[in-house]
Amino acid sequence: MKNVLVTGVNGQIGSELSDLLEAKYNVDKVVGLDIRPSLPPYKRAHEIVDITKKEAFRHVLEKHQIDTIFHLASILSAVGEKNPDQAWDINMTGLKNVLDLVRGTAIKVFWPSSIAVFGPNSPKMNTPQDTILGPTTMYGITKNAGELLCNYYFDKFDVDVRSVRYPGIISYKTEPGGGTTDYAVEIFYEAIKHKVYTCFVTSQTCLPMMYMEDALHAAAEVMFADKAQIGVRTSYNLAAVSFTAEELAEEIKKHIPDFHCNFVPDFRQKIAESWPRVIDDSVARKEWAWQHKYDLAAITEDMLTQLKKKIKLN
Numbered sequence: 472m473k474n475v476l477v478t479g480v481n482g483q484i485g486s487e488l489s490d491l492l493e494a495k496y497n498v499d500k501v502v503g504l505d506i507r508p509s510l511p512p513y514k515r516a517h518e519i520v521d522i523t524k525k526e527a528f529r530h531v532l533e534k535h536q537i538d539t540i541f542h543l544a545s546i547l548s549a550v551g552e553k554n555p556d557q558a559w560d561i562n563m564t565g566l567k568n569v570l571d572l573v574r575g576t577a578i579k580v581f582w583p584s585s586i587a588v589f590g591p592n593s594p595k596m597n598t599p600q601d602t603i604l605g606p607t608t609m610y611g612i613t614k615n616a617g618e619l620l621c622n623y624y625f626d627k628f629d630v631d632v633r634s635v636r637y638p639g640i641i642s643y644k645t646e647p648g649g650g651t652t653d654y655a656v657e658i659f660y661e662a663i664k665h666k667v668y669t670c671f672v673t674s675q676t677c678l679p680m681m682y683m684e685d686a687l688h689a690a691a692e693v694m695f696a697d698k699a700q701i702g703v704r705t706s707y708n709l710a711a712v713s714f715t716a717e718e719l720a721e722e723i724k725k726h727i728p729d730f731h732c733n734f735v736p737d738f739r740q741k742i743a744e745s746w747p748r749v750i751d752d753s754v755a756r757k758e759w760a761w762q763h764k765y766d767l768a769a770i771t772e773d774m775l776t777q778l779k780k781k782i783k784l785n
Contacts (some may be wrong), residue, residue: 536537548611586678
């Protein structure tokens with residue numbers, strides 16, 4: 472892994488992955504790609520390209536002699552429900568362009584799936600690797616179809632594409648980008664700024680979550696794993712910690728005692744209810760030694776510490 476391309480580099484994961492790849496995994500060159508200009512303080516090569524435009528994308532691969540792609544560009548769940556046509560076009564056409572362009576090459580691809588592939592009939596507790604899916608959002612549908620497409624390109628063309636099903640991701644560096652689990656990030660900002668937050672899911676809504684540092688390491692580690700270790704070519708279940716919205720609020724109150732959280736569910740509640748509560752990721756832990764580091768207490772402490780610095784309210 473020498474010359475890496477990160478698509479959707481301005482997004483939640485992409486904006487942080489570049490630093491990790493260079494600092495901890497000794498990648499020689501990281502190139503960012505997004506439909507928008509790079510966000511400061513991004514100082515690497517940056518290409519402004521629409522991922523649905525195959526030939527423009529091909530030019531970037533050739534120009535930078537890319538050997539590894541982290542294809543993160545995507546429309547997320549809540550935004551996707553407002554514009555399903557755009558979600559389908561970006562999520563599916565973009566992925567297929569990537570897979571088509573790496574056919575017959577040694578370029579490796581990481582593509583993130585999501586717990587959104589699961590649906591109302593999926594097991595909610597200890598959701599296994601292989602089970603009923605049945606997504607109910609356009610985002611989830613594209614992730615389900617994308618998993619099948621990745622598996623097809625591996626079987627048919629030996630494309631080395633690897634994937635994990637991310638739970639909700641919590642990060643202090645990038646603000647929420649339109650996902651159903653965004654409440655688990657927004658709540659920290661509002662707790663610090665105003666000591667009150669109106670949560671858009673119910674107090675007892677329980678979803679799988681993960682701190683950004685764990686999410687980044689998962690992406691890198693599955694890509695650095697030996698090819699023989701990768702037994703799943705759709706997407707690996709991935710988990711860290713599950714908690715209710717109320718449990719998150721109570722953990723924050725341990726640090727900010729006068730914080731208050733109201734629960735006023737909106738359309739995202741129905742989406743959340745269709746997803747698992749606890750994920751079984753034992754296959755990933757066995758095959759490429761996946762391990763998470765942060766539990767709810769550690770996530771809360773670090774989020775509050777880092778956000779207070781970020782918004783200068785020490």
